[in-house]
Amino acid sequence: MPRTALIVIDMLNTYAHEDAEALVPSVREALPGITTLLRHARADESPVLYVNDNFGEWRSHHGEILRVALEGRHRDLVEPVAPDEDSLFVVKARHSIFFETPLAYLLGRLEVERVVLCGQVTEQCVLYSALDAHIRHFDVVVAADAVAHIDADLAGAALRMMRTNMSATICRADEIAFGARRPE
Secondary structure (H helix, E strand, C coil): CCCEEEEEECCCCCCCCCCHHHHHHHHHHHHHHHHHHHHHHHHCCCCEEEEEECCCCCCCCHHHHHHHHHCCCCHHHHHHHCCCCCCEEEEECCCCCCCCCCHHHHHHHCCCCEEEEEEECHHHHHHHHHHHHHHCCCEEEEEEEEEECCCHHHHHHHHHHHHHHHCCEEECHHHCCCCCCCCC
């Protein structure tokens, strides 16, 4: 099996933006899938990378982004998916996790060939990140029960596009094996 990394997209969030009310219920539904992925990746000692928007705060770092998110309106959505001491962190400024970030270089150094994407927002950051992973020749897996959306119709279309146009594997979190461990 190729070396696999779990990438958690934009889950350190204050939910103080215009789409938050539409997003929060979907995040609640995605949390069990995300925590399953985190548990399995960590158990297999696979790389876990958080790629998170800095929300325009150019002096922020991962500790500060986490602290601010935990102080936000929905601490209960952040706490279960908070990075541990072994997690890696990349700050992004736009939708794609690859756009002007060192992520491709980091994945190359880790000898990763397959990325598992989870987080938010399915029809935005997850979609654009899947495309950018695909064009960089990574095998892409998206756990459909571990991504959150603002618009359910667009999210469904985004998942279909990832499967059809990017050859992404779309499945449930509990179906994904990271290393030696096989799904239960």
